[in-house]
Amino acid sequence: MVDLNHVVLIGRLTRDAELKYTANGQAVCKFSIAVNRRKKSGDQWLDEPNFFDIVLWGRQGESLNQYLVKGKLVGVDGELRQDRWEQDGQNRSKVEIVANNLQLLGGNPGQGGGSYTGSSAPRQDAPPTADDGFTDDIPF
16 A cells, blocks of 8 residues: 555635745745634534644745735645654654645735736736727626
């Protein structure tokens, strides 16, 4: 049997992303997301948030960092990684999600919609076009 380590999540950033560089110049972008889980308690449905730390390496982290702001809805495709270390004589560990692909979903909080996939350049507004006969601004 083959091992499988694959995670797909959609959630909102809990804080603005932090971009740092390793000693050898590799970019590392870190942020966390909240993903709600609905559960029933008596007669009521409650949202129970789960929080996940995400790491996005390299060029994708550099280019997306400016868009990763608190409240932004994102889709993350990646794998789980466990870091282990010793602190004050105690063994410690932390599980993070290393993103292989990240997609920005919707608009920024409080702004219009749109999406952006990290594998291409940020979307630019289209230049004005000739009159197409429509008088209404249709948002799609």
